[in-house]
Amino acid sequence: MISVTDICKDFGGRAAVTDVSFDCVPGTITGLLGPNGAGKSTVLKMLLGLVSPTRGLATIDGVPYRELPNPGRTVGVSLDASGLHPGRTLRGTIRLAASIIGVPTARADEVLAQVGLAPEYGKLVRNCSLGMRQRLSIGLALLGEPRYLILDEPVNGLDPSGMAWIRRLLQQHAEQGHTVLLSSHLLKEVESIADNLVIVDQGRVAARGTLAELIGSEPGVLVSATDAAALRDALDKEGIEHHRQGGDVFARTLAERIGQLALDHGIVVTKLTVASTDRIEQMYFESISRISAVGSEKGV
Ligand SMILES: Nc1ncnc2c1ncn2[C@@H]1O[C@H](COP(=O)(O)OP(=O)(O)OP(=O)(O)O)[C@@H](O)[C@H]1O
Numbered sequence: 001m002i003s004v005t006d007i008c009k010d011f012g013g014r015a016a017v018t019d020v021s022f023d024c025v026p027g028t029i030t031g032l033l034g035p036n037g038a039g040k041s042t043v044l045k046m047l048l049g050l051v052s053p054t055r056g057l058a059t060i061d062g063v064p065y066r067e068l069p070n071p072g073r074t075v076g077v078s079l080d081a082s083g084l085h086p087g088r089t090l091r092g093t094i095r096l097a098a099s100i101i102g103v104p105t106a107r108a109d110e111v112l113a114q115v116g117l118a119p120e121y122g123k124l125v126r127n128c129s130l131g132m133r134q135r136l137s138i139g140l141a142l143l144g145e146p147r148y149l150i151l152d153e154p155v156n157g158l159d160p161s162g163m164a165w166i167r168r169l170l171q172q173h174a175e176q177g178h179t180v181l182l183s184s185h186l187l188k189e190v191e192s193i194a195d196n197l198v199i200v201d202q203g204r205v206a207a208r209g210t211l212a213e214l215i216g217s218e219p220g221v222l223v224s225a226t227d228a229a230a231l232r233d234a235l236d237k238e239g240i241e242h243h244r245q246g247g248d249v250f251a252r253t254l255a256e257r258i259g260q261l262a263l264d265h266g267i268v269v270t271k272l273t274v275a276s277t278d279r280i281e282q283m284y285f286e287s288i289s290r291i292s293a294v295g296s297e298k299g300v
Helices: 040-049 090-101 105-114 132-140 160-175 185-195 211-214 227-237 257-267 277-297
Strands: 002-011 014-024 029-033 055-059 075-078 148-152 179-182 196-201 204-210 221-225 243-245 249-250 271-274
Touching: 002 040, 014 040, 014 055, 014 179, 014 204, 029 040, 029 160, 029 185, 040 055, 040 148, 055 221, 075 132, 090 105, 090 132, 090 160, 105 132, 105 204, 132 148, 132 227, 160 179, 160 185, 179 185, 196 211, 196 277, 204 277, 221 227, 221 257, 227 243, 227 249, 227 257, 257 271
Parallel strands: 029 179, 029 196, 075 148, 148 179
Antiparallel strands: 002 014, 002 055, 196 204, 221 249, 221 271, 243 249
């Protein structure tokens, strides 16, 4: 488990992170979300022993990162893809990292293929696109087959297929019982990947919980069906709140329930849109505006 307890960081007397606490349990993906400068990277760096906390404790597997016996085999880290050595090739970079953490060369080549960079193995890092560097950085994180993945802004620079790829990869990692913590300022991306959210603003936790806890357990689904009247009848029978929206039906339930309902009643669904995005956006802005209000009361 990853445990962050009342962690604080001041830089030159200025608070960057204040009393941040959260846990990440195995088998889940946690998204650390917040606007630019909110303190996300500082939290991750404290967790990884790269910045020492002014107060508080951050542990992985019950100990601070620096006390892990072989951190490279336990925790996969991707912090800043622009920090990779520009004069090394992709393969050279990953093989060097493999030799440092005691992983066979064959595994390095396997990871290069896994992140879609095998055809470019001879390219120098300085000649790689941002997306390629991001893939390399994620490959470095995966190298030691770690139980924990800690990724700072992993979707930065990735195109839509790259984003879909990383989503699948992280979900598979969590399904294997591993723990994923990622930071992002991209609300929609985190919403589609994470099981749990920790929203930070101005260094403080603004909101924390599962997506359902934060936006309500039944966010609502917009459904198009060839027979909308039959759909409305079925929703009535099941006692599911609904109303018309254009030619569609907005039902206050989960997509899974609509799928089951359609199957049970033989209704052909032609389109189904989960209408949570605007609610999560609303929740996000409400959370961070509460922190801003506290900050302005304190004259921050
Ligand atoms: N080494 C440092 N020295 C002084 N101030 C720092 C240092 N590192 C971070 N800060 C400050 O701490 C605050 C939080 O920065 P941090 O990089 O953690 O935010 P972030 O949420 O990761 O932002 P972004 O999404 O823009 O990367 C910012 O005000 C930043 O200027």
